[in-house]
Amino acid sequence: MAKSVSLSTQSQNWVLAAMILASSMASIDASALNVALPAIQRSLNADATQLVWVVNAYALMLAALILVGGALGDHLGRKKIMLVGISLFVGCSAACAVAPSIEWLIAARTGQGLGGALLIPGSLAIITALFDDKQRGKAIGTWSAAGALTGLAGPLLGGLLAGEGLWRVVFLLNIPLGLAAWAIIYRSVPENRDESANGPVDYIGGGAASLGLASLTYSFTMWSTLGPAQPAVYGTLIGGIIGLTGFVWYEMRQPRPLVPMSLFSVGAFAGTNLLTLFLYGALSIVSFFLSLNLVQLQGYRPALAGLAFMPLPLPLILLSRWVGKLSDQYGPRQLLISGPIVTGLGFLGLSLIGLTKGASDYWLTFMPCVLTMGIGLTLTVAPLTNTVMGAVPNHYAGTASGINNAVARAAAVLALAVAGSVVLATFRHQLRLQIDGLPLPAAVVEDLQAKSSQLGGTPIPAGISASGRASVHRAIQLAFLHSFQVIMWVCTGLAWLSAIMAAFWVKRRQKKPRPPVNQ
Incomplete structure (x- = not known):
């Protein structure tokens, strides 16, 4: 247990402000990056595999080390570890902003992930430790609402900056936020740790x-x-x-x-983590490839591509409290079944969208699908959190939350890695089929195949006629469209598989189990 610390209202406000700033830094960086990926690809001449690594280098470090970061904070002091994490995150953000090559950017993103693994677990833990029972719920609610708002702002900022050729500024935004959080934490946040964490870190x-x-x-x-x-x-x-x-x-x-394996003997805990694995894996794939679709295939400007994601978090902001009440009243099972089904319908809808006339068609094409995804996630998130926390004894609540967080991030890493290979292989096959009937010189065909790793951004070789260029451009579009459709079908299946996990593992009413044996 953390030692009780009594703070004045003013001090609590400073603590909350610092935690919001630190969390916002990581949130904006993650949500803005996807929309900026096409601009990064053009600027640094990256292929699709390298773009996947730009996202996954960060997510991999976060998924693998977030539990270690939490344990270090519990043992050595959450303030101390959070200051180290913010310093590393800010320094690596600056390195991202000046990246001269895609390899440099991937390395700097790896450092960002390590910094995130140190700072993210401390944010909620410090609020929990420094606010009393009467104030804690309000503080966590404010912290969560700020996170949702930064989730809204991230894609918009990323799109606006990338559209002006300023994708590097996406990373520079982290510096003032991080420095402000660091200064407030250093001056105003008392050190705190888990007094019962006496053993060595695993x-x-x-x-x-x-x-x-x-x-x-x-x-x-x-x-x-x-x-x-x-x-x-x-x-x-x-x-x-x-x-x-x-x-x-x-x-x-x-x-x-680090991970008490006996917790997975509790059916609801195992089932909700399997649900998390499949659903959040699918969501990471959709977010990555939808950004590329909007910019490379549909011709959206990056700023409009950022706006296209706005309907996704809106239901979460407006309806989460209502869904939480439904979960309390009727139990989480039906919501955890219906939420992933609805989310899967949104994925399926995206697979049915062909080549559009651009942003003018957004309201009848992409918007209903993105909004459907948002509604499905809203039905899922609060009941999922409550079920994970309620499935285990109270003294394991923090551990359960950390494990579920790590599963969600690991799912994103592995799913995107697999999806990147699937999409690239599908695109290359489809591009061969599309250009087979075109009267193209062998050298042009070879050049297209060699550069096909850039997916929808594959450059058209020089030395062919205007009509030939139009035909090749159309072939690239159709090949990428088919690849996108295939991966959306996969994501639909993953979402519906997560609903099956809830139906199989989550009972109608949860009861607190007895503590796991030998842990």
């Missing part, structure tokens, strides 16, 4: 999880580029499986594990 478990996730991510991402016969691909696949298997084996034998 570095071995964290390292095994990190290596396992990194190996699987590399293997899945490079599968379509290098081919499955390459030792680097099948070797890291085997290594990843061994690493994660070793992680589970080691955790089951530790007196104070």
